[in-house]
Amino acid sequence: MQMAQPGLYIHIPFCKTKCGYCDFYSVTSLSSIPEYIKAILEEISLYRYDFKCFDTIYIGGGTPSLLSCADLWEILIHARNTFTVAADAEITVEVNPADAHPHFLTSLRRTGVNRLNLGIQSFDENILRFLDRRHTCKQALESIEQARAAGFDNIGLDLIYGIPDQSLLSWKDTLSRALSFEPEHLSCYQLSLEDDTPLGRRHQKGEFALPDEDRQIDFFMTTADILEDAGYLHYEVSSFARDESCKSRHNQKYWRHIPYLGLGPAAHSFSGQRRWWNHRSLKQYLIDLREVRRPVEGSEQLTPSQKRLENCFLGLRTGEGIPMQHFSEQHNTPHPEKRKNLDELVRQGFIVIQDGFLKPTRRGLAVADRLALML
Numbered sequence: 001m002q003m004a005q006p007g008l009y010i011h012i013p014f015c016k017t018k019c020g021y022c023d024f025y026s027v028t029s030l031s032s033i034p035e036y037i038k039a040i041l042e043e044i045s046l047y048r049y050d051f052k053c054f055d056t057i058y059i060g061g062g063t064p065s066l067l068s069c070a071d072l073w074e075i076l077i078h079a080r081n082t083f084t085v086a087a088d089a090e091i092t093v094e095v096n097p098a099d100a101h102p103h104f105l106t107s108l109r110r111t112g113v114n115r116l117n118l119g120i121q122s123f124d125e126n127i128l129r130f131l132d133r134r135h136t137c138k139q140a141l142e143s144i145e146q147a148r149a150a151g152f153d154n155i156g157l158d159l160i161y162g163i164p165d166q167s168l169l170s171w172k173d174t175l176s177r178a179l180s181f182e183p184e185h186l187s188c189y190q191l192s193l194e195d196d197t198p199l200g201r202r203h204q205k206g207e208f209a210l211p212d213e214d215r216q217i218d219f220f221m222t223t224a225d226i227l228e229d230a231g232y233l234h235y236e237v238s239s240f241a242r243d244e245s246c247k248s249r250h251n252q253k254y255w256r257h258i259p260y261l262g263l264g265p266a267a268h269s270f271s272g273q274r275r276w277w278n279h280r281s282l283k284q285y286l287i288d289l290r291e292v293r294r295p296v297e298g299s300e301q302l303t304p305s306q307k308r309l310e311n312c313f314l315g316l317r318t319g320e321g322i323p324m325q326h327f328s329e330q331h332n333t334p335h336p337e338k339r340k341n342l343d344e345l346v347r348q349g350f351i352v353i354q355d356g357f358l359k360p361t362r363r364g365l366a367v368a369d370r371l372a373l374m375l
């Protein structure tokens, strides 16, 4: 079955400027890009005997659109020459709207990239400035038009809500502008701030407050209402697809515990039983690859019970939910306290039991991580 094949993630750890909320690993000096391309090709080669085939490739970051199409092409060709890549593979590249020039997008489409993920975040100029985004609202709008003109018929837009002082009206306006392009996919994230980010530090100092939990739930419910009314499938806490075929095949592997190989600094991989992760340092990454060594910083073997617990956490974040059988195995049925919690969650409308699955309702998805802790 298609979903059982592993996915390949390639991290491009460069950004021209850092966004104030961002916790992803990237550096702002672009001078190492040429050496980085060689290193990533080497890292691909180092896994040639561990992974045979992929049916999704996701080039994320950082900012992949800072690379030239020739560089992206070289990476993809090397992946195809090293592994078997399914003929109908989903091949996604993340693009910053500021880089979405017509020539770049047209060339990207010709390299075989068939899915674009645009980091729009908002169509409100003040919010883009607050988030320290590099692009403007005008560039965001143009990037979608240009992506369509370049022939992309599978486009995902990333949006963020829950910005300090953001009104529901402003968020609804962003959603309605996004919907006017009929994107195949929308990822709507709630702003959350790690303490070691610039906005996190300002938040710690009390310079602004984030919306409280009730307000965040309002944003969440409004988002789900508007997008489901527009015909989108709410298939994961933050993810909405125009129809079944538009769900992100790559991201679903993470939620379903399907193996994936992650390349580049800070990338994580999963074999089905073991998880490992690369150094969160471009410098160390380049040293390791120069010495033809895998740049792995650490690994862990998942025990069957850890795996079941993760299945529960991940599954309850998706519309599919988790098989009732997993819940039973997790708690050596019957486990009276957990069963009582489950009955209560069903009674309160957070979970439904349907066709042998425990499925979070929309209310349940709004507090998905908490549900998993109770079960």
Ligand code: SF4
Residues within 6 Å of the ligand: 014, 015, 017, 018, 019, 022, 023, 024, 026, 061, 062, 063, 096, 119
């Ligand atoms: S462009 Fe993306 S990866 Fe780079 S700093 Fe901004 S949010 Fe983070």
